[in-house]
Amino acid sequence: MPYFNTTDGTEIYYTDQGEGQPVLLSHGWPLSSDAWQVEIKLLADNGYRAIAHDRRGHGRSAKTYTGNDMDTYANDLAELIEHLDLTNLVVIGHSTGGGEVVRYSAQHGVGRVAKVITVGAVPPQMVKTDSNPGGFPIEVFDDIRAGVLKDASQFYKDLTEAFFGANRAGSTVSQGAKDEFWRQGMLVNLAAAYDCIKAFSETDFTEDLKALDVPIFLAHGDDDQIVPIDASAMKSAELVKHGTLKVYPGAPHGIYGGFQAELDQDILAFIAK
Template sequence: MPTITTQDGTTIYYKDWGKGQPIVFSHGWPLSGDDWDNQMLFFLAQGFRVIAHDRRGHGRSTQTWTGNEMDTYADDLAALTAALDLSDAIHVGHSTGGGEVARYLGRHGSKRVAKAVLIGAVPPIMVKTAANPGGLPIDVFDGIRAGVAGNRAEFYRDITLPFYGYNRPGTKISEGIRQHWWLQGMMGGIKAHYDCVKAFSETDFTEDLKKIDVPTLVMHGDDDQIVPIGASALLSAELVKGAQLKVYPGLPHGMCATHPEVINPDLLAFIKG
């Protein structure tokens, strides 16, 4: 399997297919690079080089018990881009992966980056604080931690319903998509997944967003039950200079999987624009 080894000895698995301008995909919690199947196949056919890694502690990468926080995630991404000697890359991040992309750009700059896309992404900050009164109460994230620690397999099965909007009346449920989510989640390490809840919910990306100096597209479903749009995309689009905001009426957090026929052409238009 193609891997790199980071400075602390962590093995990061990645997929690297095709030739052309590289598109680097950063996945959400607690998934893996496989969550980008629909996008990687689509952009491979469009003549792009597509790359997706499994974040440390996730998928086929080392089940780390340390380094499960955004600075290290960003450093791992920087190590991957350096090892592959990427330039003029488009970085696409979903959910937690959107935070990873923002922190990568804020921490390492944009010398290797052409454009960025944040999809259903967690920035600027998810948790409710005095400075972020529109955020979610810490109790929400304590509940996620309790679910991971108590019965991760059951919790991961149940969370697929709001993740894909399958709890909405009249929605057609794909059991295959649900099972794919569950399988990805269970491949990862419980310690890394537990720690990552703090990383995606309590990290403040405000200053990272202000540093982004490449064309940026912010995409979000307005029925996102995992990362509510009001405390995320609407604020991020204001913080990133010149960012484009595209809101998808009625679409859920996992819209890349449920509606690739909508998301992929919009991604392509932005990349080629």
């Protein structure tokens, strides 16, 4: 299994499959690169080189106590991409990973990144502030922190209900998909999981979105209960220069089922443009 050491000595796990134009995928909280298994195979089968990493503190990467913030995540990504010398790169990020690839692309990716794709992504900002009155109150994220500290295992199991829309009538999400979310979540160490809540909720990506000068595809379900579309993709679409917004009716936050099948074909089409 390939690993890469950042300049601060943090060991980052990544998978690298297929050949062709590189496509790098960044996962959501509290998951790992395993969340992209289907897309990695799909991209490799269609003539692309698919790369996905486990963010520091997550999955098989080092269980970090420090550096669990968005600037460090983006810097880790920059160092990995430089190590692999990736150019004409497409970056894809889901949820927290969407914020990570937006910040990376804006602050490190000029000359390397050709296109950006976000899915259910956290930008421009999740928490409610004076400049972001439509965000969630900070108490929402305080409750997430409390839940992780009290009983992370049960918290992740409970979170799958809203994540996959399993609490909606007609949901077809499998128990296996929910169990897999829990399995990946249990690989993140507590300090990293806790600190990442601040990273995904309080980071302001407004200037990063404005700075992007490459095409960006903003994919979002209109029944996303984790990152509601009105406060995220709708606003992001107004800030980027070359954005394409697609709303998936009834789709939840989690990438699964019919949403996944449609999204994956849209990803291939957008890359091929």
